[in-house]
Amino acid sequence: MKKLINDPRTVVPDMLGGAVALAPAQARLAAENVVVQHPLRPLETRPVAVLSGGGSGHEPAHAGYVGTGMLTAAVAGDVFTSPSTDAVLAGIEAVAGPAGALLIVKNYTGDRLNFGLAAEIARGAGTPVEIVVVADDVALHETVPKARRRGIAGTVLVHKVAGAAAATGLPLETVARLARAAAQDVGSMGIGLEPCIVPAAGKAGFQLGDDEIELGLGIHGEPGVRRGPMQPADALVTTMLDAIIGDIGLGAGERCVLLVNGLGGTPPMELDIVAGLALGQLRARGVAVERAWRGTLLSALDMRGCSLSLMKVDDERLALLDAPTAAPAWPGSGRLNPQPLLPARLSPERTAPDAPLTPAMQQFRAAVLAAARALEEAEPHLTELDARAGDGDLGASLARGAAAIRALPDAAWSGPAPALSAIGNAMRRAIGGSSGPFYATGLLRAARRLGDGAATPKEAAIAFAAAVAAVADLGGGGEGDRTMLDALFPAARAMAESAARGGTLGQSLASAASAAEQGAAATAQMVPRLGRASYLGQRALGVEDGGAVAVALWLRALADVTGE
Known part of the structure; x- marks a missing residue:
């Protein structure tokens, strides 16, 4: 007690x-x-x-x-x-x-x-x-x-x-x-x-x-x-x-x-x-x-x-x-709110008209949905990791983001750039805390780097690198801080190197996923310098960063489907 x-x-x-x-x-x-x-x-x-x-x-x-x-x-x-x-x-x-x-x-x-x-x-x-x-x-x-x-x-x-x-x-x-x-x-x-x-007893009166x-x-x-x-x-x-x-x-x-x-x-x-x-x-x-x-x-x-x-x-x-009272613990008037809900008044998003998806975009959506599924399946593991070094909300947050991605209409998948924008906006609305802004910023930055048509492996690598830079700029962090960037930066380098060698998009994503997995594993031996985990100092050692692990998971899912 x-x-x-x-x-x-x-x-x-x-x-x-x-x-x-x-x-x-x-x-x-x-x-x-x-x-x-x-x-x-x-x-x-x-x-x-x-x-x-x-x-x-x-x-x-x-x-x-x-x-x-x-x-x-x-x-x-x-x-x-x-x-x-x-x-x-x-x-x-x-x-x-x-x-x-x-x-x-x-x-x-x-x-x-x-x-x-x-x-x-x-x-x-x-x-x-x-x-x-x-x-x-x-x-x-x-x-x-x-x-x-x-x-x-x-x-x-x-x-x-x-x-x-x-x-x-x-x-x-x-x-x-x-x-x-x-x-x-x-x-x-x-x-x-x-x-x-009870203070004098020092133990519970019954057990449940x-x-x-x-x-x-x-x-x-x-x-x-x-x-x-x-x-x-x-x-x-x-x-x-x-x-x-x-x-x-x-x-x-x-x-x-x-x-x-x-x-x-x-x-x-x-x-x-x-x-x-x-x-x-x-x-x-x-x-x-x-x-x-x-x-x-x-x-x-x-x-x-x-x-x-x-x-x-x-x-x-x-x-x-x-009637009024001066009793300090009386909780107030008790009057109810007559209009507790107001319309959000958000500007409607411009989406492309409904049209059949091209085979390339069908594969793109399948890869993204596989990444979303990987995050949902990993929710307990990500929650455990985050709870040991943070506030424990990462798994649930990313699962909400995954659900928001799956709920996107067909019109959102008209091309790579519109799709990335739609995914980014869906995640910023679905995810609170820091993950939502980080992912949304990276995705929106990547969308601006892509054209309306299909992206080559090199163009995809450039867009991915731009997304990683956007995340780093927003959070003010870098490699070695024990964050998601410790998986993202190695992945971006590996993806660019594979594309420069003439690798396909699937091969470049596979290289990125392997590098992200190695980067996430390395975070277990890093003393955190950013985020809530930084408050733990040496006590965080031995636990992988949940954000970095999540990056490795969705990159591997993207690579597996794209490589098929």
Whole structure:
């Protein structure tokens, strides 16, 4: 286990100390793990105080939601452990005025007991207190009665509704009624891809196979309701939405808000994918999504996974969700983009009219498609090479480029120059990172060196050399830098020498491929001087450069077909 902590026994106060230091409108109670709004209004004029909390490990919940318009105070226990009754009572006494306090409690035994006892003591001291219990985990619908379900990420939406209602000055009974109704109308379900690690334990609470996930899990590192196979994101979103919609009775034409919540170890990329899929599926079901939020809002330490929450809304509840708040972790307005897609407005490319391909161009296309196929088949190998000395995207990038080449229309193959231009433009659109610009630049430069007719071996060698020079100019590199140029430069020399001796195009390409293979093999003993691999220095030794290997692969495929 590797975690950025000092001592597992002090993670909660250490965490709260850092969080509050970054939140000017918050303060922490001395000797208690309680975060409160600061400054507070004078006691007699305070609105209903809204408090929540629970075990730590759910950050940014709950302290992140302390701020005007949301929580008045948050009470933190140890990791995945309910806070004590005294801590909850200290929070109530610190923030509640004559208007009283509302406690929002996730439905776990320890939280209900300690918040409930603190509420009873506070009532005995004269403070009006109401409790709202959130039990939104719909995955438990076949396991336990609804009143005994867990409270998970939908709790954040209840915080927002209650906090906004309290901020308007409504009485305690009304704030509690609105919060209870919100809790009744929210449903959530989570999935776990990998378990979390509790600091004090130092190891995962359960183990998953490479192709296994947990479905219907809580937020305390526990396994889910059932274990199943890993599936594409759209299938997992369907599973979660089916369960939530069926439980809360959300039908076509009804209105809701959506919360896409990461469990702590899920990157924004994946949460955005899930959000887009959920919005699309809800639209297909005829459900009107009024607002949607995406982020890590109520986590389970570093668990990989996510949850979806849906809450029914009407105009009154939506206004409370839209009300402003100063809580630092609230993720914003949640308003959806009414026009997320615009036409690219690219100028149409000029292509030759459709005409039967000449035998020479048929062979040219066959050779190029063979090169594309070689890159697709080599995707795992190129990915492995690039991952050992770079960012691991080379195989997938070149496979996308290969697919773009195969998709070119017949009109693109009217001659060598138009074909090279079309290939270059297809690759620049299909490939991100550095490979796309490099290949596109080289191909476009080569196209300009060729005429409209068939190229002689010497003309092809000159065009190839021009392409290599263009790549070198663009990247500012040369031989010995451990890049694709270490295969391209030897190939260009070999091709020119073969053509000068009177070799055929197939023979010249075969010489170029052999030279490229030797150049790629030599990169394993080069210290990289350019690109991401240069950050590794001596650690890159022993691994061939993926870009150079790719050059050797497609050159060999070109040579094999052309030589036939």
